[in-house]
Amino acid sequence: MLSKNNLRFQLFFAVLFACVSILAAQTLIRQFWTLPAFEAMAAHNDLLDLKRVESQLTQEITSLKNLVYDNAVWDKIYQASAERDVNWFQETFFIPESFQHLGINGWYFYDIKGAPIAGFSTEHATAELKVPFFESSRSSELSDILISPESVRQNGLMPVSKIGFIDILDMPAVVVSHSIAPSGAKGNSHGTAVLWRYMDERFIETLTPGIPGDIQLHTGEEVRQLAPYFTMVFGEGVPNQAVPFQNRLYIGIQNTQGTPVFAVSVAIRERPFDSALFDASLISGIVISITILTLFYMFMHFQLLRPLERLLDTVCLATRSRDFSIRSGMQGRNEIFKLGRRIDDLFALIGKQRSELVARNQELQRISNTDPLTGLANRRYLDQYLQTLASHASTESRPLALLVMDIDYFKAYNDHYGHSRGDQVLKQVSSLLQQSTHSATDLVSRYGGEEFVVVLQNTAEDEAVKVAENLCVAVRAAKIHHESAIGVDILTLSVGVAGKPPGTPLQAEKLFDQADAALYAAKRAGRNRVEVAPGI
Template sequence: MRIHSLRSQIIVGVAIVIAMFVAVQMTIRAFVIYPQLKSLSEKHDKYELLRVASEIHQEIRALENLVYDNAVWDESYRALETKDVAWFEKTYFSAASYSTLGIHGWFFFDSNKNLVAGEHFSATYPLDDISRQIVQSGLLDEIHHTEDSIVHTLFELIDGKPAALIASHILPSDEQGESNGTAIIVQQINQAFIDKITPNIEGDIQFHSTDSLSQDAITNSILFGALINKKLDLLEFESSLNRLYVRFESPTKTSLFAISIQRPKGPDKHIIMDGSLIGGIVVSVLSLIVYYGFINRKLITPVYDLLQLVQRAQTEQDFSVRSELEGSNEVYQLGKRLNNLLALIQAQQSAVSEKNKILQNLSRTDALTGLSNRRYFDEWMASLSSNANTPSIAVSLLIIDIDYFKLFNDHYGHAKGDEALTLVATAIKQSLHESTDHAFRYGGEEFVVVLQDTDSEEAVKVAENIRQHIENKHYEHNTSPLSDYITISIGVATKQVNMLLDVQDIFKLADQALYTAKARGRNRVAFQSDSETI
């Protein structure tokens, strides 16, 4: 066949078009569609890893709060100072206490790293060996060299098993003065501990000892510290693994254990890549041989429509978009499967969003009183101070402190103390307008109330109303030198109209006013100007 014939030229032209089309299709799939779908799949893997890390972190934070509450306490400080071992044994070392708290051991060291009192429930090693393992972990050195935190956590092998060591300086209740030692909680990490995180979803998160992990699982695992710090931009995931792994290391970079979660169903880059490529090539060759316009209408245009659909979904993060292609060949089947895939991603995105909302709410709420916590107070005040409307309104701040609450706790116990805190929180909420006022538990027995669009005169009235409301509850407090019932002292400060809101200044003024209220006998309200005469 001569090359100059029309047939030959057509055949050569068709061959060139087919070769170019196949090359273009392979390039598009290799460098556009594949990275986009892979990015979508990895993004959802990252969401799941963050969820697992967040749930573990919440459990660790709860233990940090537990050790802090028991370490920053006058009684613990005194008992360690006097080496009162009997007091530690009576207060902490009971099987019922371990069962209730869900921990495995308490250890109390003096400032010279000497064990004063300790107990490890169901230990196989002697107590001296366990205390030596804790000292060798470096936790005592690390917490004493960390000036910006009272509580510190690390993971290590204790009693031959992976464990979280949560330590806190032992200080007086007011956190003033030097620490005279360290309190440490030992929490074994095993499947039972993991099951507490998701009690309603059996097998959602699984525990793995290091020797049970394959090399692929270790290689493709993500360090817990990286997840907590959200260093995920450069993460790569091995698609052959059916589970996502989070690995925990000791301070010496030794792998201790891992936890895993089932990889969520998402875009499968291999099936989409292979099926799309083979179907595209077959349909392309047959269609171009019959007629070039046919392939342009039936294949090229639909493929680019799907590409734009995927690109739009990724760029706008809108997974509600759907392909409107109709037909029965491979391209239209790809459109249908892509619609199913987008629907799946949309459902997963909604589920992740809902879980994130729940986690955010938990992180902003005080579990005991139901009020917003100190962390949300900082966010709220930062947002309020940056609001363009804030300078045009008066803003008042109330700092509320329960009178002689330490005496109440020592006499009635922590359970009654929690009940009193809840009573005060409820009374505060009942005295406020939800539309303009917001109450927070700032810490311990201290509460903060923010009153928007409220001048100093009205703020003092609100404060006095809260004080009377709580006093009229007649909640018994026989150890108070002031009254037979629970009472409160309140400091009030106000940012006037046409002034900028300085959070530190208004808080300092309210705190000084609270000091004034206490100095004048407690169970009273003091305004910021009152403190200037003290």
């Protein structure tokens, strides 16, 4: 079960948090920075398209304007206007094919009073000059286009020209007017030359090349409806912001009264980017992020988490079982794996030191329980041994006997042979006692000085007496010389026997006292004998 303090849990949530953060960051960046930036760039391009249309429109109109004045027969026009030579205009100047070729739909010439002299329309070519708009010289729109001699004078007798947009025969047209003045010099005007060109599909086609997307012309009622959506009005400067309407941008073209005559629209460019919030790039970014973070998690899993968990398991198992032979067996190269190997080394060291300590303790225990001279169990061990036996339930049901024995006249032996020989005799007697008993069930101990105690488990009184007599016999049979003044010639033993019958608890002290009393009795009775404690 993962807890919040678990490193794997923390790493998992860190990775999860990173994924969610990246997703949120990518979404926010796309929503508030990338998409708006793309959209602004696209809108800017749309505006540039519109400006290019406006610029081409201006160029087209400028070329029309130049056509009036840069005319090979301008001086003749100047003269014919002064003379009101209608025939010259109709028969010589008006050549429909050449004007059609130049994209001009018609010419009109007016005298200084604004009265028409001659007119010509490529669509309505008649000798009677039948283009109604240009005939009604009193109309305010035409008056605005005609150039009065005063305005030429006000211009320092320099030619004056104007541009206007007018509906002619219900078709929007650009009208260029020019004062009829001498070519290349100052001078009074003889009237106004006017030419026009219909803003029809043919004209719009001249704007199309080089402009991506379609360009459309809007006329009539539609223009008034589109007026609120004009991004710009022709001739009124360049806007900073596009105002798209039905995926198009509009340039309004007004007449001299400020009324929209027609409009040209440009389709806004198709967006080369996906404007949906969760587009392929965002989803790819998220997938890549998740993949990278998953790989990072896997890397951390194999290089950090798993070795750490293995290390922790090893340490926990070793400390719980106190078995330091366990090894992590880690084989990697990074610091965690190195730590694992160092912990293995540490465990090996602890294991070695523990073995040494156990061996040393065993040795110390052996020393503390052993008599250094004879190698027999000492009195401390005897006490523990009897205590342990007394605590065992099985001891009560079985018989047990205690032999307390003492070498006879040992003081005299020491005095005669010296202490060193006395030590050797003690060792010899000890060895004889051990040889004459069963090591599996009998404990031979040196109680102190030249006194020995033998514990006989599962041994009844009569058997214990036999064992005691065997011990006396064994010592006598060894014939250890004892040439002292006392009158004996070999070393002998006196033994006191006390037994616990089956079915009674072991009272070690009491049993010892009884055996000791029996020994005392054996000494008093002349030594070199076995005495049984009374009452057994």
